[in-house]
Amino acid sequence: MKRKLVLITFALIGIAVFAGWWFLLRDDAPPPPDLESAIQIASAAQAATTTTNAVTVPSTTLTATSTTEVPTTIAPTSTTMELDPNEESDITGTWSVDKTIGSFGIDESTSSFVGFRIQEVLGRGIGEVTAVGRTPLVDGTINFVEGSLTKAEIIADLTELRTDRSMRDSKVQSALNTSTHPNAVFVLDETISINNSKIIDSTVPGSLTVNGLTNQIEVELQGQLVGQIMTVVGKFEVALSDYEVEAPSAPVVVSVEDTAIVEFQLFFIKATSADSTAAVVTTTTIDPLTIENVKQLNEYIAEATSFDQSDSDWLLPGNLDPSAGGAPGFTRYVFRQTSAGVVPTLVEGPIGPQFRCQDEDLPCSYLELKELLESNSLIPEEMGLSREELTKLVSELDLLSQFLEEHRDVNKACEKGYLSDRIQTANMGSHFIRADAFADGFNPGEPEIILYARADGILPSGALGQCRDGVWDGEPMVLVGSAFILPPTQKDNSHPEGFTGNLDNWHVHLNLCRGNSTGTDAFVPKEECEKLGGKFHETIGWMMHAWVNPEHDNELGVFSMWNPTIAPFGDTGSVEDRFLVQGENFPEGAKQSLVTNFAFEDEIEVEAGQSVYFNNSDSVPHTISAGTPDAPELEEFDSGVLNPGDNFQIDTSQPGSYPLFCALHPDMTALLIVN
Template sequence: MRVGLSSRRGLWAAVALLLFIASACASDPDTPPLAAAGDEDSAEADEAVIAEQPTATPDPTPTPRAVVDLASLPAAADDASFPEGVNPDYPVGAYGFTRYVWTSGSAGVLPTLVEGPRGQQYRCQDLDLPCSYNELKALHESGDPIPPELGMTDAELAELVDQLDTVRATVESMASPDDVCAAGYSRSSSQNPNMGIHMVNAALIGDGFDPAHPEILLLAHEGGEALLQSEIGECVDGSWTGDPAFEVVGAAFMLPMTPEHPEGFAGPIDNWHVHYNTCTGANSESGNLGDPAKCAAEGGRFMEVLPVWMMHAYTNPDYDSQEGVFAMFNGAIWPLSDGGSIQTERTEADFNGSRLQTIVNFEIGTVTARPGEQIVFSNGDSVPHTVTSSEPDAPGAFDTGVLGGGQTWAGTFDTPGEYQVFCSLHPQMTGTVIVEE
């Protein structure tokens, strides 16, 4: 799906009035989606030799080889768009972890999220890396070498920490929900899992990127439990009417949608996102309504695209996000999650009896299935990948063929065992398929 930039700009003024993010950032499908990809880096490889797509792999006969022109694969026209002509039958991608997300809903499988620039991204979400605000600040103060996975220089880290300190100062200046209301913010979301509630200041929308003046503040309930919308409260005449036990834990930023990924914080680890097919202002606890009729019935306004780039920044030290300072989801916010469990829950899923496995930022990962259970591989990156047996002549060998943006491959494994796989286009990418009773 692609929306012309002229119409995007026209929608920008509307966004300031109807926001949002209640449903948009909340997009938390009952079935976590999986990955999708395909684009500009494909020009680096003119062609690749791949196998035709199999349907099952107990003891397959080697399939004929074919030449595929990678440049012919579907590609996104710009950073804010989905690959043209890709309509997957399965959910594809994972909110907060992959570049593209297609979500399954009452209206079918729809494109719902684009996140980060095209190509390989720097996603500082590994629990073993210094990715949270506290950890980045400590790394800067220590003078230790910066891990290469962060992709930044000492100067960029220093600037980033200074920017995050500015966000923290704004967060700490709001000691209560009353302070947030008095500063011109109003509630625009329900209590979203691992995010809290969103409070938007419409007067700040469209004034550019300023760490000291975030368009959105994120508040979490101090008790850690969930509340119904009716129990949360509202800003009325600059005062908070509801439960006072909310604390500002971070901020979110909004910039007008442009073709290219925005320049915001220093360094490359701030991956901004754009929401598609979302319902704003709905009277629904889930807020995840991809159907225009259902959205209207819930009192919301359906938008094919919210014409803004958005991103979270968790800077309250007491709610330090081990998933990364710019993560979409924070395990320190209700529902409290152990390290790594959020990514596992959102990147591993089942759909209509199939086991879904996503390729996440040049990582195939490990998938476990039962004999005969269908496995669906989907490409969550913006460049083509394959999932290919490391031992092509061994029993159970297979090759998905080249998977471009949003493309999937489905097959079954009838023989228990452990199968090593890799990407023939990017051999450093490896993974494992485990088939067990």
């Protein structure tokens, strides 16, 4: 009995050893793809489709050679060498992955596939094995133009990735996170010249995206035209860590190398005009137009670098020749048309990008800021506030709110020495000013100006009443907000330090005629202002509104210039349109589009035949250039360098979508839609 048991035990051990060898140690991974085998597959596929006697299929060799980069600060371009003219007609055009050729199998595949191979180290001294995985679901195109490979985009569906050991499949899928990122995508990064003399291995630069992450790679590539089939094989190394892929684990696997080999075998057929979904992509090789584009864009950059911005935040750069345009409360500069020409009437915010909290989707009002703090919610990045800054800001606004509550009655303001300017400005109210507080500096709990409006909700057409002997003499008024004012001095020409954070964009009024006795402001030359009985101000110091009265909580932001809860009432979206400034040369029926705070409108929509009138209301030069930073199309339209106050008109006739960008600030992009 014991002897039988021993024999059985030895037999089981023997079976286990054999099984371990068969499943683990036996390294029978399929060989990597090679060009010779791929050529045989392509030849056989075409031979099977013809009834003629078998003949040798002529082949054209494709070899990638290095490119020569053209210096440019805008977009990388490259030159190519000449293709043999006798062969050029064979390959020029778009080629698509042939999804019908051959059959797929892990051990032997006569179809297109993309796959990997990686070394696994097994435990207990068993050794190493090569793990191989492949997917036959491959799509994509390559383009040849004038003897150069100009474009390649290959997409592999990793959800169908299968390995030579089915027990690995689910772990590989999990490691690659295919449920979230099902595809791997390769894109050619440079134009590649083609040499038709012989087959050699070539290094091709590209970008690989796996698991939602993109890295630069270099591909060892071989290709050959076999009859009507473009045959391509290749491989490249990737580091799993570059794509945040954790190596799959198993009880018997000690480790998996971080470096894997990606390999592929691809068969392409030429796309016909009927089934090609896209035109042949224009090569980035240098042609006269590209040279002109690059040269022109670099000239713009050189011109812009000579732009001399003012040393003072509230003064304008010299040598401007502006046109009328802008929108007070929304743009850095506002220029208006007068009988004496175009003059600046407002400068807002610091030089450079501003944190404008005027989007009603953001928590920018006083009550919303308080709620944001109390709820401990995440602060939107667009607001540029830290948690500590938000805490201080709300505390300062609370002080201001307490002060205003004490001055809710307009008579209290009169008693404290605040005097009405007798002008109720639309969506703002009337400024009750305490002039003796101007020199006291900024104090969040004591504003120099309190804002009141008529209690009946009417926007008056004439002058308001006034404070007499510390008592209000006029129509009933209600508290709506407050404002601060600081004189610009030569000692401090920079944007004032006010409330905590960067949301408080102060502004300076220029060339303003105040008609206190008539209840209206005007923008006219000094001589005309005096004839009208007004008081002309070349400049009024730094000003900023603050809306902390809960009854007039402002969705345009606590520091916005305008408040739609004050007459004339309206929604936040209509306020900017109401205050757009246009000059006498503004085209009738045109769409005005402001360039401000280093941004275009994301989408500009017009009807065919309606022109678009761009107005640079920003602090620095910009351009309105057709195309994208990587593919400029200046022949379509191009403004050249627009200094602050310059305008540019685009006439539209052909419906379509037209991308545009700023050559000086390439992250500024937009889409012009012509219906």
